[in-house]
Amino acid sequence: MGKTSNTDFYFKTSTMKQVLFIVFLTMGIFLQAQRIDYNIIKDFGANGYDVVSYFDGKALEGKKEFTTNYDGVNYKFLSDQNRDKFIADPPAYLPQYGGYCAYAMAVNGKKVNVNPETFEIREGKLYLFYNRGKNNTLQFWLDQSPEVLKSKADKNWQKTKN
Secondary structure (H helix, E strand, O other), rough: OOOHHHHHHHHHHHHHHHHHHHHHHHHHHHHHHHHOOOEEOOOEHHHOOOOOHHHOOOEEEOEEEEEEEOEEEEEEEHOOOOOHHHOOHHHHHHEHHHHHOHHHHHHHOOOOOEEEEEEEEEEOOEEEOOOOOOHHHHHHHHOOOHHHHHHHHHHHHHHHHH
């Protein structure tokens, strides 16, 4: 067996570092491309409602002059202040399950549109619900066991979010 020179060792190590860099870079690009399927209506998440306002107990439609984009989705806000709160910590304000109906996600794992004025804040998270005619799914959610339904919705969302 021949001796390995310092130069040979350097080139092998350098090549290995380059290969690892390319692998990690490729993985990063791939992971970035995997977006959640958000419920987008008229080019906006949460039907154009200000997701920060929900945490003040109000469902209020945002204004086009106060918008931002997060994870490829546009959001509208009532004010610069609400937009800035969102920008500082988007996951704190995003509706659960991509903005689809929490009850439908729990019961059958389906992505159902919502009435943006039908919502609940539970344990610091925003949940939106379908509400039309006699089908107020927020009421169904509350009449049944919200904690059990939330657990089911979380599991179903993991299967259907992409």
